[in-house]
Amino acid sequence: MNIVITNSPGEYSIQLAKEFTKRGHTVKFAQFSLRHPFHFIREFQNADIIHVNYACHGLKPLVINKFFGIPYIFTVHGVGAKDLLKYEYGLSKKVDFFHVIEHKLTSLISRNARAVISISQFAASRLKKNYGIKTYTVYHGVDLNKFNPSISGRYIRKKLGLKNNPVMLWVGRFIPWKDPFTFLNAIPLILPKYPSAKFIMLGEGPLKLNIKSFVKNSPQLRSSVIFPAFAEKINEYYAAANVFAFTSICEGFGYVLTEAMACGIPVVASNQGSPPEVVGDAGLFFQTGDSNDLSQKILTVLSDKALARKMGQKGRKRVERRFRWDICARQIMNIYNKALVQEKK
Template sequence: MRIAIITKLNGGVGTFVSQLVKELSLHEDIESIDIFAYSDDKLKVPFQIPDGKVKIVTNGNRWSFLPRLLLHIPSLRKYDVIHHISSHVAFFLVYYTTGRVWRIPIVSTNHAHPGFKISEGGILGLLGRIEDLFLKFVIFKSKKLVVMTETVAKRFIEMYGVKPIVVYHGVDREHFKFDRSKREKIREKLKLNPDTMAILFVGKLWPHKDVLTLIEAVPKILRKCDNLKVIIIGDGPMYNDMIRKIEKLGIGKHVIVKKFAEDVTAYYSGADIFVMPSVKEEFGLVYVEAMACGLPVIATNGHVVPEIVGDAGLLFEPGNSNDLADKIIGLVNDRELYEELKKKSLERAKQFSWKKAAEQYCKIYKEALGGK
């Protein structure tokens, strides 16, 4: 099969594409994979192209992406399947050419949580309703629709009467694993004592990641556990607000902030607990990466998070810094529970495999071709 992938290469989507393509390229049923993409320079995921089968045809910024894609529309007729991963506008272009004229099946992977903004007022609500209209078009015009969790699939059934196929993301367990040498080096670099409890946050600092709830929990935790450091790895729109909050609360000596980590696995190995206060996730690769490194996870009890974390972590009410502080204090003071969650994290991570995801997508491509 000759596959064209239309996507962005930013953040978690970029990681998804790179890992999926790496595994797909190993399948004998896949003849070639061409990628038509865009990415923001600051967010671009380093993309390692497997030998032979894969090439990136376009990879400009988001503003030049559609004109570039338009120029390549005639060449899309040579593919057996189009895999659409992002940009609903790009889907319009592709559907009304390859889909309707040349009858090439389109498989769509949806990374959005439908209806999340619709209930909000103001500009967010308006944007949510516009996005929902685009999403409906993608849903009903795709030959196959894929989402990452059963939670999101149920949402599609409730809102649109459509049942998508669920394919979990994976984790590279050869890369994301506990490394004692890395732990010792990173803790020495960060000047952490052997008995200091290190709490780690990794993620783009979007508002919905809600890093401020973690910062607000720190003074409450310090009243019971003073030998503690919070490590924040990330940059984004909430960065300055976060720094101001840290200064206002006077907790600067207990918080380490890094906009970027050359090797994030060193921080996973060096930490003791992973915390993600996000109020909305479509999947959340960082949860699985942390679990693969043996970290107990503390996360919110909403959206898809309970499905991903399972019994390998503790859940708290979104936006509730008191609840988060209580969960962290409880875990720090309960060594038996801590060790139990470490073991459960490693077991839980084994359920997420890029190889398995690639096998499922190969099957989906074949089914889409069968109904061409």
């Protein structure tokens, strides 16, 4: 099968391409560009099927489908732009523009797709409510070799000057719906029992300057919160942590959840959105937006080494069973095959 995947090859596209290639299929990446408007015909002309990853990249496949009959599949990587606009509108003109365009195009691209894929049951429910879209749910995978319990966190601890300090890790974009301030507000509630604890916040985003200013103006936070530079070896940061905290309000899946679980790190996550579905019984959950509840759950893990170890082991087993790229690729290939059968009818 000749498969064309649109947009720049991120982790999702790269891992699918690897798995499809193992199975003897040919995979090509089509870059989204406004230049050379008719060159895209050449990109897609030999394709059996096209895989679209963002609605704004679906216009070319839509045209190809209408004129040449080549079917396309559309994966919505999240809950859809309509929900995100509620939290992010006004952050920047660039972000606003992207979300508005993505929102406007989602219905159009979905209606004409041979199939639409959601990345969790929660995301599927939001897409159905907001756009009337019925989807196949296919979970993302995680690289089980890159993220595994044998990874050492010693280098990161040495680099950051951490010895036996308890370490809490937060990873994500600094944007409203990731809710980084709930994590920050939990810190003063943890420090009285663990005064040497350190809290690593790893990420970029439009709220980063505000968050750094918030931390700088608090003596407690200033001495406890660490903002490392961009981390190429993020797996070593997971390995250096005692607890991974996930505070998102409206998450469609949560790559970082499966990465932390794959590393055997105990996870404390918000009880709203996809985390209960992804983490299952391998983690603890706090009331979304409640810093006090988050702090209590983190303290529970820190004070019980047996519980922490059990959570880490269950998390690893869960990703091994449910969140592998070979499983993801097999399920998507089944959807491709159904789409091609429908096209022939």
